[in-house]
Amino acid sequence: xxxxxxxxxxxxxxxxxxxLDLKVDPGEVxxxxxxxxxxxxxxxxxxxxxxxxxxxxxxxxxxGKDLLELEPEExxxxxxxxxxxxPVEIPGVNNTYFLRAALNAQRKYxxxxxxxxxxxxxxxxxxxxxxxxxxxxxxxxxxxxxxxxEKKRNEIxxxxxxxxxxxxxxxxxxxxxxxxxxxxAEGVNRxxxxxxxxIVVTHYQRLLxxxxxxxxxxxxxxKIAASGGAELxxxxxxxxxxxxxxxxIQALDMEIRA
Amino acid sequence: MNTSSPMTLxxxxxxxxxxxxxxxxxxxxxxxxERAVSEFSESGLPNRKTExxxxxxxxxxxxxxxxxxxxxxxxxxxxxxQALLDADCTMVDIANGVLAAPLPEAPNGVSILALAEGMQxxxxxxxxxxxxxxxxxxxxxxxxxxxxxxxxxxxxHVSENVHAGALLMRWASSAGGASQFQSFRxxxxxxxxxxxxxxxQYQSEETAEKGLNVIIQAELGHxxxxxxxxxxxEPESMTLLxxxxxxxxxxxxxxxxxxxxxxxxxxxxxxxxxxxPRAFADFSGAFVLDNKRHVDNHVSVDHASPDCRxxxxxxxxxxxxxxxxxxxRALIRTxxxxxxxxxxxxxxxxxxxxEMDTKPELEIYADEVEASHGATVGRLDEDAVxxxxxxxxxxxxxxxxxxxxxxxxxxxxxxxxALAAKVAEMVDSAMPGGLPGNSAGPKAEx
Numbered sequence: 250x251x252x253x254x255x256x257x258x259x260x261x262x263x264x265x266x267x268x269l270d271l272k273v274d275p276g277e278v279x280x281x282x283x284x285x286x287x288x289x290x291x292x293x294x295x296x297x298x299x300x301x302x303x304x305x306x307x308x309x310x311x312x313g314k315d316l317l318e319l320e321p322e323e324x325x326x327x328x329x330x331x332x333x334x335x336p337v338e339i340p341g342v343n344n345t346y347f348l349r350a351a352l353n354a355q356r357k358y359x360x361x362x363x364x365x366x367x368x369x370x371x372x373x374x375x376x377x378x379x380x381x382x383x384x385x386x387x388x389x390x391x392x393x394x395x396x397x398x399e400k401k402r403n404e405i406x407x408x409x410x411x412x413x414x415x416x417x418x419x420x421x422x423x424x425x426x427x428x429x430x431x432x433x434a435e436g437v438n439r440x441x442x443x444x445x446x447x448i449v450v451t452h453y454q455r456l457l458x459x460x461x462x463x464x465x466x467x468x469x470x471x472k473i474a475a476s477g478g479a480e481l482x483x484x485x486x487x488x489x490x491x492x493x494x495x496x497x498i499q500a501l502d503m504e505i506r507a
Numbered sequence: 508m509n510t511s512s513p514m515t516l517x518x519x520x521x522x523x524x525x526x527x528x529x530x531x532x533x534x535x536x537x538x539x540x541e542r543a544v545s546e547f548s549e550s551g552l553p554n555r556k557t558e559x560x561x562x563x564x565x566x567x568x569x570x571x572x573x574x575x576x577x578x579x580x581x582x583x584x585x586x587x588x589q590a591l592l593d594a595d596c597t598m599v600d601i602a603n604g605v606l607a608a609p610l611p612e613a614p615n616g617v618s619i620l621a622l623a624e625g626m627q628x629x630x631x632x633x634x635x636x637x638x639x640x641x642x643x644x645x646x647x648x649x650x651x652x653x654x655x656x657x658x659x660x661x662x663x664h665v666s667e668n669v670h671a672g673a674l675l676m677r678w679a680s681s682a683g684g685a686s687q688f689q690s691f692r693x694x695x696x697x698x699x700x701x702x703x704x705x706x707x708q709y710q711s712e713e714t715a716e717k718g719l720n721v722i723i724q725a726e727l728g729h730x731x732x733x734x735x736x737x738x739x740x741e742p743e744s745m746t747l748l749x750x751x752x753x754x755x756x757x758x759x760x761x762x763x764x765x766x767x768x769x770x771x772x773x774x775x776x777x778x779x780x781x782x783x784p785r786a787f788a789d790f791s792g793a794f795v796l797d798n799k800r801h802v803d804n805h806v807s808v809d810h811a812s813p814d815c816r817x818x819x820x821x822x823x824x825x826x827x828x829x830x831x832x833x834x835x836r837a838l839i840r841t842x843x844x845x846x847x848x849x850x851x852x853x854x855x856x857x858x859x860x861x862e863m864d865t866k867p868e869l870e871i872y873a874d875e876v877e878a879s880h881g882a883t884v885g886r887l888d889e890d891a892v893x894x895x896x897x898x899x900x901x902x903x904x905x906x907x908x909x910x911x912x913x914x915x916x917x918x919x920x921x922x923x924x925a926l927a928a929k930v931a932e933m934v935d936s937a938m939p940g941g942l943p944g945n946s947a948g949p950k951a952e953x
Contacts, residue, residue, distance in 0.1 A: 322896045333894065341912025341915045
């Protein structure tokens with residue numbers, strides 16, 4: 250599904266990713282954890298194609314294609330979805346109108362017929378319920394005046410409608426209370442399938458209590474420093490990132506290899 | 508030695524006006540016309556030193572020919588735009604600056620008359636309004652010119668407490684013929700409690716190269732309400748100048764919703780006098796510019812009475828080498844306590860070469876006044892563009908969606924939902940084609 254090899258990326262000339270390797274197979278959920286400034290958000294932005302994130306070395310292969318050659322909208326149409334850490338407020342653009350335009354742009358790209366507003370409403374109604382999103386929210390401008398929880402639920406709702414093959418959830422848990430966290434996690438879990446891969450980027454372990462990953466990676470100083478199963482997240486939670494930075498990686502690696 | 512120099516434009520125009528001789532109408536009007544010619548010939552056209560014309564060059568007007576008189580200007584030959592409202596609405600056509608006959612049948616309590624007839628019925632009111640127009644100085648040169656040629660006009664009268672419904676005025680000029688600068692005057696007389704929706708649609712034939720100099724004068728009686736909607740989609744070869752003055756008494760309401768989607772050189776002047784308590788004037792406008800087009804909105808509201816409210820809300824989208832001007836003035840006179848003034852002007856520059864000049868002027872001499880104003884000139888939010896693209900929308904589509912949303916703040920102010928949707932669509936299709944950030948050009952199908 251996704252294979253990242255020796256990825257180096259700079260932001261404003263400053264090296265952030267320094268030789269990152271990652272392989273995600275179809276149907277897998279991977280968690281990427283790490284301290285602030287390790288490059289977690291940069292990874293999501295590079296995969297989504299944000300301007301200002303310059304790849305200086307390495308490659309990203311997605312379904313056999315060189316992902317870095319594609320425009321952000323082409324990546325989206327190829328099935329990549331980034332749930333933003335800070336979803337952007339777009340005054341004046343109606344949420345329903347926007348999402349239907351996005352879905353239709355993707356359908357058109359894939360050679361599928363576009364949906365009219367009736368067909369679209371039918372499609373989204375069930376998904377709205379799962380994420381506890383009110384009709385009112387759908388008629389408001391995209392993310393404008395939404396609470397933190399509403400914004401994150403709206404991201405996962407968009408994911409449910411767009412049905413990506415690879416979703417990257419960038420700190421989707423930040424700013425959520427425990428109830429909102431449960432709702433969001435439930436929304437994500439319902440979308441786990443053999444064909445869909447998910448990368449959960451998070452600072453804290455707590456989201457992983459609800460979305461249990463197949464693999465956990467520790468990102469430190471622009472590289473994957475350690476990888477393991479779900480238990481690695483617990484170990485990190487217990488020891489903290491400081492311990493990791495002070496040389497704990499070696500020990501951790503040993504344990505995981507063992 | 509040959510002392511004769513080529514005649515200046517002002518001389519030529521003045522001469523042509525004098526040559527036209529007396530036009531129909533009462534004696535006082537004839538004398539006023541003569542005075543207007545003298546004022547025009549003395550002051551000349553405004554130039555860059557004329558403060559209110561600082562950012563709007565008069566070059567476009569100089570290319571035009573002096574106004575012609577009589578109704579032999581090819582009224583029948585003009586292709587009229589498709590009406591904004593249902594075809595069975597009350598509609599008046601102006602073709603090449605001439606009122607097209609026959610005038611529509613007016614509903615009960617409403618009169619729709621040509622100027623000559625209107626003058627017979629409402630001479631006292633019209634005289635007061637016509638004499639009120641300031642003719643002096645270069646900043647009023649076009650008002651003087653309009654008065655000097657005062658022949659073509661429309662008078663609408665709505666009786667007390669009559670709800671007149673909608674009146675649509677369609678302005679169209681033909682592609683052929685001389686590039687004349689035609690004057691026209693509209694009088695809207697609303698008695699106490701009267702209501703009128705006055706819609707204007709400007710759309711000429713594709714290559715029409717004419718000019719229009721329109722003055723609209725409205726008088727609102729106690730509690731009267733005038734809704735004014737203007738949708739202007741002229742070709743780039745057209746020059747348009749309008750001046751709208753509203754005299755308001757207590758509890759009257761005026762609202763303007765203006766959309767400039769075309770025209771080469773366009774300037775709108777507005778003046779509202781709030782002469783009675785609790786009067787409300789609300790000016791909302793949007794314009795979309797590309798190429799070398801120019802739109803200037805000059806709004807001036809005079810709060811002369813307590814507890815009045817006024818609002819100015821304008822949004823502009825500028826592409827190409829276009830230029831926009833907004834000048835919003837509000838004067839709150841001594842004693843006009845409890846006034847409220849809101850002013851907002853936001854502009855989106857889509858090109859490095861576009862320019863916007865915006866100037867708020869608030870003069871407050873009263874107590875307990877609520878006043879707010881804000882002006883911004885900026886670019887599209889690139890974070891928002893990226894967000895939309897990550898959902899699958901193309902760069903161009905994303906930019907269009909955001910730009911269109913920016914103008915929707917004004918179309919949403921049209922109360923009639925169906926009309927608002929129609930105008931929003933017109934605004935969208937007027938958006939400049941080559942939006943920035945799309946330098947890679949169209950991508951090959953994959």
